[in-house]
């Protein structure tokens with residue numbers, strides 16, 4: 210393809226992307242294809258001769274789009290919200306126009322410098338303590354691909370710090386703490402690094418938040434048994450229910466165990482700190498005064514398209530001590546002098562994508578106010594949805610609604626005699642009906658044995674009418690399943 214052909218194909222691509230975005234509402238939310246659909250449709254080898262690009266572009270429409278779930282659809286309430294803003298699309302286009310692995314400052318100074326600047330902008334936007342800013346030259350922020358990699362990098366740094374301070378300790382006696390509600394990234398970090406993982410218990414009465422006392426008891430138990438807990442991965446906004454670990458209490462306990470690294474995973478909820486009114490309740494003061502590392506993923510609720518997870522550390526030295534491998538061919542004048550950040554020493558891989566460009570474009574185009582409005586609009590819609598659940602004769606909330614997430618279940622007020630296992634059966638059947646539809650997407654979860662359904666709001670196109678429609682649709686499926694099950698229960702009793 211030459212530049213003129215690219216120009217034409219590019220204009221067409223932009224037109225088609227615009228059409229896709231304005232017709233999102235009319236599409237099914239979920240892909241309807243069966244496993245293996247694409248292998249059946251595509252040839253078994255790459256073409257010998259190059260093909261006409263128009264054919265390729267048309268095949269994207271024909272074969273790929275039907276196999277996509279439309280995460281930006283106004284009726285997508287599953288997992289977590291993601292965005293694909295036009296500003297971000299343009300940034301990704303420019304990024305891909307100069308493929309460049311930006312591992313050192315000197316291989317493309319703009320990549321490193323823009324990342325260091327936008328990470329400070331975001332730190333400010335969230336109200337993070339200045340010790341996390343890159344400009345402090347002590348702490349700093351780096352964009353990782355995912356929250357899982359952020360947690361893994363934090364764990365590697367914590368382990369290196371612990372072993373440095375306790376050289377006599379055997380690796381097999383190290384323990385990584387999570388809670389039963391921590392995302393699978395905790396277990397995975399343990400798996401990758403060959404570490405023991407202990408998941409601390411939480412209760413429904415505490416809204417699934419880790420309490421300080423639970424941590425204290427575990428630390429005493431493990432240390433008496435000769436183990437060495439060295440990191441706790443706490444969560445602000447758990448995946449299942451949006452729970453917030455009591456970081457204030459945890460910090461009070463951890464003060465007496467200064468070798469314990471605290472990493473806070475706020476992948477989804479952390480972005481809400483752009484609205485100052487949520488900072489206190491979602492534990493920002495404890496994050497600022499105590500934790501070693503903090504992560505929030507702007508690719509979820511922060512208007513940045515996948516990927517991009519922001520990780521800040523209080524001491525960048527702990528990252529570079531653990532991850533700096535500098536063979537001769539990577540030595541540079543600026544790196545050696547320590548006058549520039551070499552992000553390769555802050556992450557797992559060597560090269561990194563130029564992700565900061567989309568952060569820069571989106572933050573500038575929307576402004577702080579634009580981002581605040583986007584977040585608070587989503588929370589308002591959820592507050593209204595949760596209110597309807599509270600008032601409903603059919604549904605009840607399972608745990609306190611969190612920001613733009615409500616976890617609820619079908620629990621008809623007319624069937625108060627149903628046991629938890631019976632309600633679980635009812636809710637599985639209810640969820641199966643919702644999951645069989647292609648005009649709405651929700652996610653199921655389990656909270657200490659209670660099967661429930663998560664509703665997460667945040668697609669930019671979602672309006673109040675979409676939430677009302679979702680509720681009406683849930684009611685009609687709920688009526689259907691209750692009638693069906695009532696017959697079953699009657700015949701069993």
Ligand SMILES: *Cc1c(COP(=O)(O)O)cnc(C)c1O
Nearest residue numbers: 355356357392446447448476477
């Ligand atoms: C989504 C989510 C994750 C996983 O994020 P990845 O970027 O896919 O690794 C981890 N923790 C929480 C709390 C999440 O919401």
